[in-house]
Amino acid sequence: MILRFRSRWIVLIVGLILSITLTGIAYGALGDRLLGRGSSGPDVQEMQKGLAQLGYGVGPIDGKFGTKTEAAIRNFQKDHGIKVDGLAGTKTISELKRLTGQSTNASGKAIGYKNVDINLLAHAVNGEARGEPYLGQVAVAAVILNRISDPAFPKTIADIIYQPGAFSSVNDGQINLSPTASSLRAAQEAASGVDPSKGALFFFNPAKTTNKYIWSRPELVKIGNHIFTK
Amino acid sequence: MHKRIWIGTLAVALLISLGWGINEYRLAGDYRLASENNSRRAFSDFASHLDQMETVMAKGNVANTPNQQIYYLSEVSSKSEGALKDYSQLPADQAGLSYIGQFLTQSGDFTRTLAQKVAGGGTITADDTKTLQAMHDQLIPVNQKVQTLMSRIDTENLAWTDPGPSLRQKLGFGGPQIAEAAADGSEASSKSVRSGLDQLDASLQKLPPFTYTGEYSSRVVQKPLGLPTGQVNKTQAQSAARSFLTKVGYADAAPGFVGETNGDFKGYSWKYKDAYLEISRQGGVVTLYRDQRSINPRTLSIDDAAQRAKKILTTLGWNLVITSSEDFGSYVEFDAVAEQNGVRLYPDKVRLMVALDNGQLVGLDAAPYYAFHHTRTFPAKITMNQAVQKLRTNFKIQESRLAVIAKSGNQEIYAYEFRGRYQGEDYLIYLNAQNGTEEKIQRIIKTPRGEYLQ
Structure with missing residues (x-):
């Protein structure tokens, strides 16, 4: 009895170890197999890179499908109309590949990601308005873009964001955090012309600001914790 | 015995912390020097660009042949861009509206517009000359003051920004703070580069603005042209919000009041479940709508969604053509524009977001439409054939139509739109419908989400 019980366990354990090592060895390109909790290999790493690029934090990019990677996959699936199951199957991987691909010209030649400015804008949105409602994030990005078309400000996104004293997230280094998916989306939306800030040039958190100049500007709209002014 | 060990350990600890401290101090010094060097580079470059500008x-003022005029005017605009870039990197405690920046932007903008005018066969009018000279007259004192600051950095060891109150002052001893003296923009000698620049800014603010036509000529936003007439009150706005919500699939919605918005579109904002919408005071129409509900797995294709978008447009009372789509996975974004006598009015744009789980509208931005929509009067035009003749040979036309496009500085152009391919790249080329001049070129690229115009 005892022996049989033991041997059953041994078979189970050996089987488990074998299947784990085999999945580790038998990896191919990303999309060749179903990835889930416990998977590892270069294809998982590639997937993690893609997720991070789109703003879904996976922790360290180590090629191991852990809890953080699973949470990122779930969020990605939720945002992209895919059934939320935490597993990276064909649909999830192909959507990920589609969105992380390069832009092409009419004859199909890859010409880069074409998102340099959006990326910096998303960093600023992430640093300034991480906890704000989505429209408030779009509005923060819109303020930066409104400054470009105002004569009194510098004319590039980088010059505006890194102008000394312009944004507190530059001073405390929060701008360097990886942008979230929502900040990236907000930056894209503002760049495509949506402006919930109503043409604002400044925004501030009334609970944290004593600056007289900024309080003296006319209020346009309040979204979340930010007042947007001109 | 024990005592000795203790003394020895403490001495070693002291030595280690001392070494660590010295190392940190040197590192901090390195960083300070790197940042000081960067500031000095920016300031020297700023002064140099101003000087060259x-x-x-001055040369642009006297040049009399188109070639030389174009050359010097373009140089002014490029130097002003450089100066603005350097200026925006100078140390500051806080950034606000900058009149130095405005002066640089406008003089660059004006000279660029003028250079383009001369390049297009135009001439510099007496008014242009006057504006150019006025700009030059303002530039001279700006240049002088910046050079004075430059030399004071060396001679008076001027700091970049005003020092904060010292500990003595904070505790209430000591005299008044120095920063107060210069705050009224008087000519009291500045204590830092920043306060010197602030004084310059204040002196520029007092001067009258330039009058010219260009991209940055004025900051006056046009009144919305497309809003229906009549004002609505809060109650009427709420019923407008309710009727809109019913049309997009939320029957019996009770929108709650969020706040009032100012600016180009004064209005009332409302909230219902995860949806947010704004109703304009003038006309009582929805200018912005966004539903942040979670979207279920996708069941619709982009074509299905486009059909839904058309239906939604009709339900909301709009007669627009869909011009582009962008696929975001759980929803698709469509741009739709108005047409008048078959002419596409690109400025009069509405953006819709259609959820791919059930085809419901989850986003609407009608602000551009209401800002620009009005009945246009079209001037006499050249024929399509004449326009085609103006295109580059080997440009293979795929689509062509008449359109109104926006140009910088709130201008509109009545143009022929040609979509076509040249050497493996797709472009949209716009030729002025009145005289056939090339007004705008856009390159079409394919991003992961759809076609994109650059």
Whole structure:
């Protein structure tokens, strides 16, 4: 009895170890197999890179499908109309590949990601308005873009964001955090012309600001914790 | 015995912390020097660009042949861009509206517009000359003051920004703070580069603005042209919000009041479940709508969604054509524009977001439409054939139509739109419908989400 019980366990354990090592060895390109909790290999790493690029934090990019990677996959699936199951199957991987691909010209030649400015804008949105409602994030990005078309400000996104004293997230280094998916989306939306800030040039958190100049500007709209002014 | 060990350990600890301290101090010094060098580079470059700008502006004033005029005017605009870039990197405690920035932007903008005018066969009018000279007259003192600051950095060891109150002052001893003296923009000698620049800014603010036509000529936003007439009150706005919500699939919705918005579109904002919408005071129409509900797995294709978008447009009472789509996975974004006598009015744009789980509208931005929509009067035009003749040979036309496009500085152009391919790249080329001049070129690229115009 005892022996049989033991041997059953041994078979189970050996089987488990074998299947784990085999999945580790038998990896191919990303999309060749179903990835889930416990998977590892270069294809998982590639997937993690893609997720991070789109703003879904996976922790360290180590090629191991852990809890953080699973949470990122779930969020990605939720945002992209895919059934939320935490597993990276064909649909999830192909959507990920589609969105992380390069832009092409009419004859199909890859010409880069074409998102340099959006990326910096998303960093600023992430640093300034991480906890704000989505429209408030779009509005923060819109303020930066409104400054470009105002004569009194510098004319590039980088010059505006890194102008000394312009944004507190530059001073405390929060701008360097990886942008979230929502900040990236907000930056894209503002760049495509949506402006919930109503043409604002400044925004501030009334609970944290004593600056007289900024309080003296006319209020346009309040979204979340930010007042947007001109 | 024990005592000795203790003394020894403490001495070693002291030595280690001392070494660590010295190392940190040197590192901090390195960083300070790197940042000081960067500030000095920016300031020297700023002063140098201003100086060169002053010179080329003087030359631009006297140049009399189109070639030389174009050359010097373009130089002014490029130097002003450089100066603005350097200026925006100078140390500051806080950034606000900058009149130095405005002056640089406008003089660059004006000279660029003028250079384009001359390049297009135009001439510099007496008014242009006057404006150019006025700009030059303002530039000279700006240049002088910046050079004075430059030399004071060396002679008076001027700091970049005003020092904060010292500990003594904070505790209430000591005299008044120095920063107060210069705050009224008087000519009291500045204590830092920043306060010197602030004084310059204040003196520029007092001068009258330039009058010219260009991209940055004025900051006055046009009144919305497309809003229906009549004002609505809060109650009427709420019923407008309710009727809109019913049309997009939320029957019996009770929108709650969020706040009032100012600016180009004064209005009332409302909230219902995860949806947010704004109703304009003038006309009582929805200018912005966004539903942040979670979207279920996708069941619709982009074509299905486009059909839904058309239906939604009709339900909301709009007669628009869909011009582009962008696929975001859980929803698709469509741009739709108005047409008048078959002419596409690109400025009069509405953006819709259609959820791919059930085809419901989850986003609407009608602000551009209401800002620009009005009945246009079209001037006499050249024929399509004449326009085609103006295109580059080997440009293979795929689509063509008449359109109104926006140009910088709130201008509109009545143009022929040609979509076509040249050497493996797709472009949209816009030729002025009145005289056939090339007004705008856009390159079409394919991003992961759809076609994109650059």
